[in-house]
Amino acid sequence: MTLLQDIYQKSLYTLSGHGVRQVEVLKEAFRHVPEDVTSDIYGEGQIIAAFEKKMATLLGKEKAVFFPSGTMAQQIALRIWSDKKQSKKIAYHPLCHLEIHEQDGPRILHQFDVTFVSEANRPVGYEDICHLDDSFAALLLELPQREIGGVVPPLSELQQMVNHCRKNNIKLHLDGARLLEVLPYYEKSAAEVSALFDSVYLSFYKGVGGIAGAILAGDESFIEEAKIWKRRFGGDLISLYPYIIPADYYYEKRKNKMKRYYEISRYFAERFNQINGLYTKPKVPQSNMFHLYFEQGIEEIEQLLKLVYEECGVGITASIQKKDNDYFAEISFGDAVTVIPETVIEKMFLTIKQNR
Amino acid sequence: MTLLQDIYQKSLYTLSGHGVRQVEVLKEAFRHVPEDVTSDIYGEGQIIAAFEKKMATLLGKEKAVFFPSGTMAQQIALRIWSDKKQSKKIAYHPLCHLEIHEQDGPRILHQFDVTFVSEANRPVGYEDICHLDDSFAALLLELPQREIGGVVPPLSELQQMVNHCRKNNIKLHLDGARLLEVLPYYEKSAAEVSALFDSVYLSFYKGVGGIAGAILAGDESFIEEAKIWKRRFGGDLISLYPYIIPADYYYEKRKNKMKRYYEISRYFAERFNQINGLYTKPKVPQSNMFHLYFEQGIEEIEQLLKLVYEECGVGITASIQKKDNDYFAEISFGDAVTVIPETVIEKMFLTIKQNR
Known part of the structure; x- marks a missing residue:
């Protein structure tokens, strides 16, 4: 275990998530x-049927199916569109x-011929996809896009992309792992955003905070x-209820909290951006998450985070990632931040400010 | 729901399994x-590591990995052996x-070139595989073989097959979904049987009676x-503990009961075989299971099973299968049969006998 993982696990409070993943x-x-x-039995039965129906309604689609993982669900979605068009050409963002x-499943299991659209530091826009022609089977868009801090293209540009794909008979698949988390920014319903796509995947252990599973x-x-x-x-397990029941339970518990997580995210980003040497990407968050950049070396960052833990009991992150030559932490808000007392949060900002 | 499913679900007692699959x-x-x-996190952590180690020890192998399903585990085992030998040639029993x-995953996802060995009504023997040459990557054997009533080849013949495969550099994979259930017949440990194979799969919701999952x-x-x-x-879920903890719990609860299930199986087969017009395959069971054949038409069988349910409160099976022109039920013993009172069992045999 690294120093940061150790600190994060021992912290009284943590910024991200919904608390410890435990029994x-x-x-x-x-x-x-x-x-x-x-129990559900091999995809049949009241528990799974009711949840699938509820999620189909939420997403405004005819039908839905529960999967153990998004990895499986998304490869399969693209494979179906690929087989339907008899084309292996698929497009998605490089991250x-x-x-x-x-682990290269899309190429090894499906022989997809992948074209990257856009670049590592920005979401997919119309200019990135307008060259995709009728030979492409599908375009995958992730909303919001995790690896670049939870950003999305503007709705108007999204609509342009949809128009292009429809005109060229390219199926649009939504990686909506965190779709619910971006709805307050878009000010749209899940069904309204999903209506732009031919297929949609939703995850239940990110903003929702379930155990695992996908729709x-x-x-x-x-x-x-x-x-x-x-x-x-091998995803049609005899019983998936150990994931379905928590997915439904935490969906109900948190579906109306997404706006609060989003507002907290904007507040924290603003406060971090006021501190010299710290900044967030995006500057103004579009979902419950952002990337927090530190203009320091890795050892100084670790010392700073250790100090914040010791002085305030707050774990800011369990890991620092590197992009180009900069270091950042992914911060993703859920219930955990809501139990940190105001005074502790203020002390945290002060400690960071004074020790930069 | 069919008549038999309805009866079976409403029955006070059932012959097969460990009771109702419920929360x-x-x-x-x-x-x-x-x-x-x-929680385990993407395959790491105490819960998953400890169980994998325990199962590796049980099976006498260096390492083990927990999978959500046997379908996934077995396709992957064969794929690894296939890639290693750079040969798509795989052999297994037609059932x-x-x-x-x-759903044809082995061919569609892996392009396996499958050769069937043996026939639908008997297990794989040495004569069936002795023509497999060095061009084959792997041979899969299922012990005991479910679809033919839970039978196995004799150990001496198994050893002959092993020798042939080793000589020809053909990897041997064990579909040991019900391996624990056949050990009392073989009078061998799981490790002793596994030692004959290069890779082994074990299931946790058959004889063990867990929720799902495989090793x-x-x-x-x-x-x-x-x-x-x-x-x-897409099987590397962030959390597999909802299956691992029950797998371990029910393994501990039932690991020493396999001999009892086997003895019950032999007893019931003997009693059924004494009734005119009923017989079992195999005649003398080799595991906790057998197929119970009825020399009748499907409607007469359903009436008989309905009568047994009404008179004795016993559900014999939830489904009747057809093989060639004969009808049979798969009977697979676990804890459920052990709570049926002696007098009820006698009444069941009598009711069947008098109404044939």
């Missing part, structure tokens, strides 16, 4: 579920999840195919 | 787990899980590769 998360979700509720976290939504024939692929991938 | 199965496993036990329950075991480099593939497949 209590499961126990809380199941506390009021009767013992005799029947999308499929590219950097899936993939689309039209009926797409979802029927997705279920066949889910079986092929 | 209580999860609650029981977590009842004594402290709230502050930390193996990969062939009949995985894949082998040497260190094999397991390291399997972990990369697990990520590629």
Whole structure:
């Protein structure tokens, strides 16, 4: 364990997330579920059917299917669109999840011919995709885009991209892992944003704070195919209720808190940006997250974070990442920040300011 | 829901399994787990590491890795052996899980060139595989083989097959979904049987009665590769503890009961075989399971099972399968049968006998 992981784990308070990922998360979700509720069986049964229907409605799609992971759901979505068009040509951002976290599964399992759109430090815009022609099967957009601090293109530009894809018969897939977290910025409903896409994936352990699991939504024939692929991938488990029940429980618990997380994110970014040598990307957050940059070397940053932990009991991050020659921490707000007393937060800002 | 599913679900007693698959199965496993036990995170952490180590030891292999499903674990095992030998040639029984329950994933995701060995009504023997030459990457054997009533080849013949594969550099993979259930018949330990194989898969929701999940075991480099593939497949969930904790709990609860299930299986088969028009395959069970054949038409069988339910409160099966022109039920013993009173069991046999 690194110094920062150690500090973060021992901290009385943490900035990001909803608290420690521990067995209590499961126990809380199941506390009021009767013992005799029947398991889903290989994708069938009341628990899974009801949740899939609820999520299809939320996303304004005909059908939805619950997956153990987003990795599986998204590769399958793209594979279906690829097979349908008999084209292996897929486009996505160079820092999308499929590219950097899936051990090259998209190429090795599906032989996708991937074209990158946009660049590492900005989201995908119309100019990046207007050259994609009818030979492409699908374009994946991630809203908000995690690896660049949770930013999105403006809605007007998103609409331009949609128009281009529709004209060229390119399917649009939404990596909406954190879709709920960006709705307060867009001032749109999940269904309104999803309506721009042919298929949508939603995660339940990010802003929602469940244990694991994902929803993939689309039209009926797409979802029927997705279920066949889910079986092929070994994702059609005999029982998925250990993830579905917490997904539903924490979705209900937090669905109306996304605006609060977003406002907290904007407040903290503003305060950090007032401190010399610190800045955030984006400067004004568009979701519950941002990247906090430190104009220092890694050792100085670690000493600063250690001091904040010792003086204030606050863990700012468990890891520092490097981009080009700059160091940053991903800060992603949930329930954890809401229990930090005002005085502790002020002391944290002061400690950082005085020790830069 | 079919008539038989309805009857089976409403029955006071059932012959197969460990009872109803409901939320209580999860609650029981977590009842004594402290709230502050930390989740595994993407394959790391105490919960998953300890269980993988325990299972590696049980199976006498260097390492093991926990998977959400056996479908995923087995495709990956064969893929690793295939890539290693740069050969797509794989051999397995025509009724193996990969062939009949995985929506052609082995061919579509891995382009395996599959050769069937043996026939639908008997296990794989030496004569079936002795023609496999050095061009084959792997042979999969399922012990015991579910679709033919849980039978296995004799150990001496198994050893002959092992010798052939080793001589021809063909990797041997064990579909040991129900391995624990056949050990009392073989009178061998899990490690002794596993020693014959290069890779082994074990399931936790069959005889063990957990919620879902699988272990894949082998040497260190094999397991390291399997972990990369697990990520590629979307099986490397942020938290697998909702399956691991029950897998461990029910493994401990039932590991020493496998002999009892096996003896019950032999007893019931003997009694069924004494009734005119009923017979089991195999005649003398080799594990906790057998197929119960009825020399009747489907409607007569359903009426008989309905009568047994009404008169005795016993559900014999939730589904009747057809093979060639014969109808059978898969009977697979666990804890459920152990709570049926002796008098009820006798009444069940009598009711069947008098109404044939």
